Amino acid sequence: MTDHQISTPIEPIEPSHASRTEICALLANDESRLGEIYNLLEAGKTPDEIQAELGLEYNRFVWNYERVIKALRDGNLPTAPTVASQTAQRFRTILKNNNLTGPTRTTLQHNLAVLEARSNDRSNQDRETEEALRTTAQLEAQGSPGIYVYTLPHYLHHPYDPETGRTLFKVGRSDRNIIERFRNQTRTTALPEEPVLLRIYRTGDIEKSGAIERHFHVTLEAADHDRSTARTGGTEWFLTSLKFLDQIAGLLNLPVDAVLDNSD
Numbered sequence: 001m002t003d004h005q006i007s008t009p010i011e012p013i014e015p016s017h018a019s020r021t022e023i024c025a026l027l028a029n030d031e032s033r034l035g036e037i038y039n040l041l042e043a044g045k046t047p048d049e050i051q052a053e054l055g056l057e058y059n060r061f062v063w064n065y066e067r068v069i070k071a072l073r074d075g076n077l078p079t080a081p082t083v084a085s086q087t088a089q090r091f092r093t094i095l096k097n098n099n100l101t102g103p104t105r106t107t108l109q110h111n112l113a114v115l116e117a118r119s120n121d122r123s124n125q126d127r128e129t130e131e132a133l134r135t136t137a138q139l140e141a142q143g144s145p146g147i148y149v150y151t152l153p154h155y156l157h158h159p160y161d162p163e164t165g166r167t168l169f170k171v172g173r174s175d176r177n178i179i180e181r182f183r184n185q186t187r188t189t190a191l192p193e194e195p196v197l198l199r200i201y202r203t204g205d206i207e208k209s210g211a212i213e214r215h216f217h218v219t220l221e222a223a224d225h226d227r228s229t230a231r232t233g234g235t236e237w238f239l240t241s242l243k244f245l246d247q248i249a250g251l252l253n254l255p256v257d258a259v260l261d262n263s264d
Contacts, residue, residue, distance in 0.1 A: 012111045014075040019104040023073050026094065034090065037065040055250070060258050075107070077114055081128050081157055082260060085119035088112055089165050119157070129153040132196040132260045139197055139259065145206045146254070147213055148174045149199035149245055156196065156260070165241055166225070170195065171216050172236045173209035198242060200257040201249040212252065219248050 015023060027038040040050045047062040054061075067083060068090045070076040078084050091112040095105065118124065132153075150170040159167040203209045217236070225240035249256050 010114070010117075012075045012077045012114045013107050015073065015107050016103060019101070019107050020073055022101060022104045023094075023108075026097065027069065027072070034065055034068060037062060038069055041066065041069070061246070071111070071115075072108070075111055077111060077118070079118055079124070081119045081121065081125045084115045085157065085159070086165060088115040088119060089162075091115060125153070125157050128260070129156075129196065132198075133194055135259050136195075136197040139200065139257075144174065144200060144202060145209055146174045146203045146257075147199075147201040147209065147216055147249070148172060148197060149201075149242070150195040150197055152193045152195055154193060156198075160239055165243075166239050167241075168237050169198070169240055169242070169245065170237050171213070171220070171240075171245065173203075173213040174200065197259045199245060199249075199259060201245075201252075201254040202257065203254065212254070215252065216245070216248055220244075 027035055028042070029035065030038065037050065040053070041047075045053070047066065050062045064086075067078060068087050071078065071087045072090065072094065078087055091108055094100075095108055095112065100108070136150075148171075150172075151168060155167040155169075159165050161167070201212075203212050217238075220238045220240055223240075223244070225238050225244065246256060
């Protein structure tokens, strides 16, 4: 191997006992939701208990944070591209801590490189997209009343804003006419890929969906999660995150169906 060749790490490194202790201390003192979940788990709370205590409708919310904790603490890294990508964001945040010891920083940097390789693996991305498209077709056929959240595979695997994880999502109500119109738009407005469905926030009533859709759009705009007026396929595209959308759904007490997850 020449000096200019860089090997891509294949296997993660399990942190040493000292590094694991250091990472656990960082998690325990983390003031974000990650630290909150970590401390509740350490206190012996089950994921179901944490979900109930925090008033969460989304049943994989705690699982997402557990997955990040296992990756940081144990070197147990996810292989699915979207989960690897969201986990990598947490690694980058932790690595900004200037007080990390050398061995811990080296371990985290190595595992971050593994995560990035997994999240950028084209064959894994293609398999994930194919499965998401099959699931999208099945759920669209059911026509369940609610708010549907779509994105393009490119925006899913390559967030528009990598630093925050925000990317472009289409947020709209789900009655059959609207889904059919959206599908027709995607075929006639030069979208480069078939959109995949990521979320259904179930309203239980088609008549309620319009008002709830407006609530989503107003909240997104008020938070400066910019609405795109230039996207092909309509104006309901927003630069936001699934985490933020899930939060809106939780405040509205809407059950959350996660089709494909990239919610951190």
